Amino acid sequence: MPDILYIIGNGFDLHHGMKTSYESFKFYLQRKHTLVFDTVDKFLSIDERWSDFEEALGNLDVDHLENDASNCLASYGDDDWSDSGHHDYEYELTKNVEALSLELYEHFCEWINTVDIPNNSTLLNLKSHAQFLTFNYTQTLTELYSIPDSNVLHIHGSIDDPSNEIVLGHGWAPEDRTQLTSHIDENTDTRIASGYQIVDKYFSRTYKSTNSAIKQNERFFSSLSGLRDIYILGHSMSYVDFEYFRIIVSQVNSETNWYISFHKPEDKISLSQTVMELGLSESSVHFIKMEEVK
Numbered sequence: 001m002p003d004i005l006y007i008i009g010n011g012f013d014l015h016h017g018m019k020t021s022y023e024s025f026k027f028y029l030q031r032k033h034t035l036v037f038d039t040v041d042k043f044l045s046i047d048e049r050w051s052d053f054e055e056a057l058g059n060l061d062v063d064h065l066e067n068d069a070s071n072c073l074a075s076y077g078d079d080d081w082s083d084s085g086h087h088d089y090e091y092e093l094t095k096n097v098e099a100l101s102l103e104l105y106e107h108f109c110e111w112i113n114t115v116d117i118p119n120n121s122t123l124l125n126l127k128s129h130a131q132f133l134t135f136n137y138t139q140t141l142t143e144l145y146s147i148p149d150s151n152v153l154h155i156h157g158s159i160d161d162p163s164n165e166i167v168l169g170h171g172w173a174p175e176d177r178t179q180l181t182s183h184i185d186e187n188t189d190t191r192i193a194s195g196y197q198i199v200d201k202y203f204s205r206t207y208k209s210t211n212s213a214i215k216q217n218e219r220f221f222s223s224l225s226g227l228r229d230i231y232i233l234g235h236s237m238s239y240v241d242f243e244y245f246r247i248i249v250s251q252v253n254s255e256t257n258w259y260i261s262f263h264k265p266e267d268k269i270s271l272s273q274t275v276m277e278l279g280l281s282e283s284s285v286h287f288i289k290m291e292e293v294k
Contacts, residue, residue, distance in 0.1 A: 003227055004131070006133070012234035012290070025111050026053075036099045044056045055171070055240055089192075119144075125293055135155060179196075181193070233290060254284070
C-alpha cells in the first residue's frame, strides 16, 4: 500500500494558475446570473470576496427572508383579500430559497466546468504512486500530473464523472439547529407554517454531509494506517471539512509526518488552531510552502 497521502484543496488549483476561487465564481454569477447573485447578496451573510461561500450557505438571514416575503402576507380580513393570494407568501419564499439552493448549485456546476487547466504550470514534485484525497472538482491531478484515476478520490465529486455528483454546502447538520417547524402550534397561520417548512428544507438541501461521504468511502479511510507522510496542499482545514481530518487522524499512527502548506504567514495561525484541535503533536507537524513539496 502507498505510504504517502496528498490531501488537495482549492489552493492547489490556484497555485497552478486556475481561476477556481469563490471570488471568481462570484464574478461569474454576477455577470451571467444577476438575479441569483442579487438574492445571494441580499440574504446570505457573506464577505466581499466570498472566501467563506460554503459556510455562508448556513448563515441564511431567516428574519430578513421572512420579512421580505411578508409583503405578500395579506390579512384574511383585508377588503381586497382574494383566495388567489393564499399562496403568495409561500411562493415568494420558495422563489428565494430555490435561487439560493437549486439554482445556485446549478450555476456553480456550470461555472466549474468553464475553468481551464493551464498547461504551462510549474509542477510540484508529487509521487504518482501515492494516494490522493482531493476536495477539488477539477481534473488537475490527472491532466497535469498523469496521476492514475485509481489513485485519486474526489471526495466531493468530479466534473468528469457524472456518477460522482458534485457536493457543495455548509457543515451545519439539521439536528444541530432548531427546526422552525418546532414553533408551529394550533394558532400558527397555515401560510407561516408552510413558510417554516420551506426554510427548514433549504437548510437540509444545502447541508454537506461529511459523515455520509466518510461512510461511502469507508474502505479508503480504513486503508490509511500505514501512512508515513501526509501532505496537505492548498487546503485551509476549515470547519466545514473538519470531520475528514479527524477521521484521518484516528486512522494513522502518531509517527506519521504531517506537511501542511500555507500561502501567507498569517494562515499558519488558523492552521495551527486546527492542528491543536486534532490533537497532533508539534513534532509531527511541519508547515511548508507549496513549492517546497519533496
